[in-house]
Amino acid sequence: MDIREIARRAKVSTATVSRAINRVPTVDPQLAKRVWKVVDELGYYPNTQARALVSGRSRIFGLVVSEITNPFFPEIVQTFEDLAVENNYEILLTSTAHDPKRMEISVRRMIERRVEGVAILTFGMEESLIEHLRFRKVPLVFVDVGPDAPRVANIRIDYQSGIRQAVQHLAALRHARIAFIAGPLRLKSALARKTAFQQSMAEIGLPADMIIEGDHTLEGGKTALTKLIGYRRRPTAVLCSNDMTAIGVIREAYDLQIKIPTELSVIGFDDIRLSQFTTPPLTTVQMSQSELAKLAFCALMSEVNEYPVSRRANYRLVTSLILRDSTALAASPSERRRTSR
Amino acid sequence: MDIREIARRAKVSTATVSRAINRVPTVDPQLAKRVWKVVDELGYYPNTQARALVSGRSRIFGLVVSEITNPFFPEIVQTFEDLAVENNYEILLTSTAHDPKRMEISVRRMIERRVEGVAILTFGMEESLIEHLRFRKVPLVFVDVGPDAPRVANIRIDYQSGIRQAVQHLAALRHARIAFIAGPLRLKSALARKTAFQQSMAEIGLPADMIIEGDHTLEGGKTALTKLIGYRRRPTAVLCSNDMTAIGVIREAYDLQIKIPTELSVIGFDDIRLSQFTTPPLTTVQMSQSELAKLAFCALMSEVNEYPVSRRANYRLVTSLILRDSTALAASPSERRRTSR
DNA sequence: CGAAGTCGAGTAAACGTTTGCCAAATTGTA
DNA sequence: TACAATTTGGCAAACGTTTACTCGACTTCG
Numbered sequence: 021m022d023i024r025e026i027a028r029r030a031k032v033s034t035a036t037v038s039r040a041i042n043r044v045p046t047v048d049p050q051l052a053k054r055v056w057k058v059v060d061e062l063g064y065y066p067n068t069q070a071r072a073l074v075s076g077r078s079r080i081f082g083l084v085v086s087e088i089t090n091p092f093f094p095e096i097v098q099t100f101e102d103l104a105v106e107n108n109y110e111i112l113l114t115s116t117a118h119d120p121k122r123m124e125i126s127v128r129r130m131i132e133r134r135v136e137g138v139a140i141l142t143f144g145m146e147e148s149l150i151e152h153l154r155f156r157k158v159p160l161v162f163v164d165v166g167p168d169a170p171r172v173a174n175i176r177i178d179y180q181s182g183i184r185q186a187v188q189h190l191a192a193l194r195h196a197r198i199a200f201i202a203g204p205l206r207l208k209s210a211l212a213r214k215t216a217f218q219q220s221m222a223e224i225g226l227p228a229d230m231i232i233e234g235d236h237t238l239e240g241g242k243t244a245l246t247k248l249i250g251y252r253r254r255p256t257a258v259l260c261s262n263d264m265t266a267i268g269v270i271r272e273a274y275d276l277q278i279k280i281p282t283e284l285s286v287i288g289f290d291d292i293r294l295s296q297f298t299t300p301p302l303t304t305v306q307m308s309q310s311e312l313a314k315l316a317f318c319a320l321m322s323e324v325n326e327y328p329v330s331r332r333a334n335y336r337l338v339t340s341l342i343l344r345d346s347t348a349l350a351a352s353p354s355e356r357r358r359t360s361r
Numbered sequence: 362m363d364i365r366e367i368a369r370r371a372k373v374s375t376a377t378v379s380r381a382i383n384r385v386p387t388v389d390p391q392l393a394k395r396v397w398k399v400v401d402e403l404g405y406y407p408n409t410q411a412r413a414l415v416s417g418r419s420r421i422f423g424l425v426v427s428e429i430t431n432p433f434f435p436e437i438v439q440t441f442e443d444l445a446v447e448n449n450y451e452i453l454l455t456s457t458a459h460d461p462k463r464m465e466i467s468v469r470r471m472i473e474r475r476v477e478g479v480a481i482l483t484f485g486m487e488e489s490l491i492e493h494l495r496f497r498k499v500p501l502v503f504v505d506v507g508p509d510a511p512r513v514a515n516i517r518i519d520y521q522s523g524i525r526q527a528v529q530h531l532a533a534l535r536h537a538r539i540a541f542i543a544g545p546l547r548l549k550s551a552l553a554r555k556t557a558f559q560q561s562m563a564e565i566g567l568p569a570d571m572i573i574e575g576d577h578t579l580e581g582g583k584t585a586l587t588k589l590i591g592y593r594r595r596p597t598a599v600l601c602s603n604d605m606t607a608i609g610v611i612r613e614a615y616d617l618q619i620k621i622p623t624e625l626s627v628i629g630f631d632d633i634r635l636s637q638f639t640t641p642p643l644t645t646v647q648m649s650q651s652e653l654a655k656l657a658f659c660a661l662m663s664e665v666n667e668y669p670v671s672r673r674a675n676y677r678l679v680t681s682l683i684l685r686d687s688t689a690l691a692a693s694p695s696e697r698r699r700t701s702r
Numbered sequence: 703c704g705a706a707g708t709c710g711a712g713t714a715a716a717c718g719t720t721t722g723c724c725a726a727a728t729t730g731t732a
Numbered sequence: 733t734a735c736a737a738t739t740t741g742g743c744a745a746a747c748g749t750t751t752a753c754t755c756g757a758c759t760t761c762g
Contacts, residue, residue, distance in 0.1 A: 022748055033712045038750060046710060063493070065472045069410040069419065070748035074717045078410065088439050089634065094429045098456065101429075105466060110474065113454060115439065125446060131406045133451065152404070238638055267638065274640045293430065297579055297608065299615045299640060363718055374742045379720060387740065411718035414747045 021064055030058045041066060080110045081320055082130040082138035087115045091292045092309065096141060099313035107321065116142055123149050131156060137320040141312070143209040159323035161316050165208050173319040175312065175335045179216040182305035182339025186287045187220040189341055190257045194350040195285060199230035199255035201244040201265050210236070213261045213289060230255050234265050241268020249276065256350040257285035263295045263304055270298055270346070281348035291342055300345035307339045362405055371399045382407060421451045422661055423471040423479035428456045432633045433650065437482060440654035448662065457483055464490050472497060478661035482653065484550040500664035502657050506549050514660040516653065516676045520557040523646035523680025527628045528561040530682055531598045535691040536626060540571035540596035542585040542606050551577070554602045554630060571596050575606050582609020590617065597691040598626035604636045604645055611639055611687070622689035632683055641686035648680045
């Protein structure tokens, strides 16, 4: 069943059917109604590939994430999908798992399906592959790491704002020995978080001398804590580069019978949904995933639809502290071992 | 850059280029090599929509889930995607959030993109919408709830096997008062789990008289536990219809200062990844998500590619108990209040 | 009243592939 | 050497839309 069948039954030309379906205003309302009637009766759905072929627009956006099973991403995917549907786009989702091979396949898939734009929401990506997309003039949006080039938008994340709040919150609770468990420092985002921590500490005259490089996983958080408690002067609070790390810390603390928050305050970063559900609920720096997805989508949309000369856009996402129950007043050293619930 | 450009440069016809690219064996290796050379040099990627249009095969499968943010689904999506990529398929992911409106949009999207098959991995779906797909003879695969019809495959889940193991495990640990927190009983899957529990209890002569209807959420688990401890004769163990419920129970137990597993044993169902990370790690009945995705994908593939007359296929997924640390010997009533870590 | 505009609908040419059919080239057979 | 049989590659017709052009029928205006 195709547009010709509709045309025949409504006794008009295929051009008119096409125009009616696409709600072109010049078509006579009478005719349009006749067309729509037939369309509904027959349950006709236009063939997207034919449309795409002739119009040159696939109405597909690519979305690249590290891995969907990483709790950071589902919310992004969800929001992105919602927006896509609202705007009659489809999304081509690929996960790269930081594997060059998979990235290459991702890019190939995107190009073959002729995506109109790609949001790369993984943190860091093979340059050479991006080139393939750039070469084809596909609009791109990155977070933090994008090149400064035409048709490339960047979402700049303001790590400092939230991390400063976190540090000052701890300081206000009289913590002076604050440790930081960083992410893998080859990731620009992890590096930026660490730097923000150091700067925030410096601002209030505290030493940022307890920094451990973790790997943004739960396991990493666990091992980091075991290292931390081996220190001569243990930290009374620990700020983590992401929530999974913080959850690892909480988990290890439980095993070591260190009470949180009374004996150790913990703050995470990201505010993945899961962090509401830890025991105790995690105080964390929020980097809104849905906001991020929204920015990415809008960036793509305007790149695709706006006046061809879209000025090199930069978007900004601020972070901010969410208070839950994993932080408390620092125990004074003397009462260190007594305090517990 | 299209196939004609390649043809021109390789000095062959477009037909030959097409055949070379699709590795049709009748084409002379010499020519094929020449074609591939040009293809690589120019970085040519075939246009999928044109292909789909003429071949009548979109190479897209639909995948319907409830919501990606539900921790049960990401793993499914991941596995499904991996398989899809391996077989040169793309996946059109939609989440319905149990909302009829969204389901309708989902179905429309699928039909417009001409998916070759749809896996409906949400538990329960609007009949009428399925009809639209059935009407177009799109192969479908369901879990548990599918109609018995041609071109519809079903994955039958064996809830009984795992739940029996769970019950017997608890019984072996001398638990006699075992509660069950069910899911929303309008869901066939939740009902089946409850029934499996009742049967398993009956088999070993224990009364299944502490059953509460929850809602498969963490909150639901929390409130269920508060009800449970109000009972005159408290349960010493609780089996939950899914992991989120169990996590809610653990969380509430923590707040109520009930020690798990010494004072209360908890078992979940699903084995979502998260359940490894609770404190204590959750003993649970595994229903392998990746296995489920694999079955669904294979069902679709064989429906699409096999000899036209594929006999009505039924697939089977067994469940089984995974032991972690949320279960322990039942405390005898006398030592009930003394025992704790 | 006739010429010049306006407006709406139809004709047909794309879009980039695959593939049925045919002809040319090659090989085998007598 | 001639003819049949078999490969192999090219021509051109699809696939289902959109859209630039065209053309007739009304309006409008001098």
